[in-house]
Amino acid sequence: MNMQEAAERADSMLDATFKEIVPEVVWVHGTTTTHKCDVIRRRTVMTVVSEQRRGGFLGVVQRHWEQSGYTIKSVRPDREMPAIYAVSPDGFQIRVLFGYKGQAFLQVNTPCVEQSEVAEPTSKANGPTYPPSAEIPTPNVRSDFWSATEPLPSSAPSS
DSSP: OBHHHHHHHHHHHHHHHHHHSSSOOOEEEOOOEEOSSOEEEEEEEOBOOOHHHHHHHHHHHHHHHHHTTOEEEEEEOOSSSOEEEEEOTTSOEEEEEEOGGGOEEEEEEOOOOBOOOOOOOOSOOSSOOOOTTSOOOSOOBOOTTTTOOSOOOOOOOOO
């Protein structure tokens, strides 16, 4: 596998993760970083995820990763800035973490692969496009669900 193929694999992991987040959140591409033999792909969530909904968001992501065969390596249960770190069976490291103002960041680090050129991601972001050198603003999209400040309703037991 070369760096471009690894970047495409990272993009597919991120695409699959975002597909599982319902209702959909608005996201944009972050900066791609290449090193001697690995690639880092990043995405930033522009939807405000309230403190009360972060656990639900992380739960959706963690369940998807576990169902995809990823191993959860660590969980940071911090109230304001929680995170989950996982690794895929083929050695790709993936993480989701919350930062300032409830902004979620997803990132995939590829394993060391054969050196090659790496193109920008082909996945189409559903948020605004920012130039590669521009700073991505804090989350600014409101969601009736993800931005709500009341806790998620508890599930009623099935009979």
